[in-house]
Amino acid sequence: EAQVTQNPRYLITVTGKKLTVTCSQNMNHEYMSWYRQDPGLGLRQIYYSMNVEVTDKGDVPEGYKVSRKEKRNFPLILESPSPNQTSLYFCASSLGSGVEQYFGPGTRLTVT
Amino acid sequence: GEDVEQSLFLSVREGDSSVINCTYTDSSSTYLYWYKQEPGAGLQLLTYIFSNMDMKQDQRLTVLLNKKDKHLSLRIADTQTGDSAIYFCAEAETGRRALTFGSGTRLQVQP
DSSP states (O other): OOOEEEEOSEEEEOTTOOEEEEEEESSOOSEEEEEEEETTTEEEEEEEEEETTEEEEOSOOTTOEEOOSSSSBOOEEESSOOGGGOEEEEEEEESSTTSOOEEOOOEEEEEO | OOOEEEOSEEEEETTSOEEEEEEEOOTTEEEEEEEEEOTTOOEEEEEEEETTOSEEEETTEEEEEETTTTEEEEEESSOOGGGOEEEEEEEEETTOSSEEEOOOEEEEEEO
């Protein structure tokens, strides 16, 4: 089954404790991205990757890092999480930008 | 920058038609999308329309695009309780690497 998976689905952590949210897709998509969803703001792009070892900032990259060492995986790294990063995070993949993006189920992160 | 706006809430009765509206500011949008988000789930692409089209119909869904007014609408015919969800309008601009989403419209279907 074609899908995008994220782990964990729920995470509660404390300020400053490094964490990684994993994202994996099995569709051989070149393009992957991370969004955060906040009430009243819709989804905003954090980072995207057009292919292995090619990543770039989206609209709200501050406080986040990503890596793309393999085509299927695109982890999101929070080196020093802060409470304003409490949000619902979605990973998405597609064949290219501007075409149908397939979304993962989301990761709800709470930083206290 | 780009901006996509939607009303926050719509309530309809089961069997009625629902119309969800969206306005956008970017005149270079190439594709416009409607996504559906059910509680606790990710986003599911419902339909999309290319910017040189006026209308697209897909079963119970009709998308209308008024490019002059930068207005997009999604009509759901014979709305069912299973249609209750948040609906996001999104646009993709030529050469830009992200979708710009609206804030979402929560559709509540009353039995």
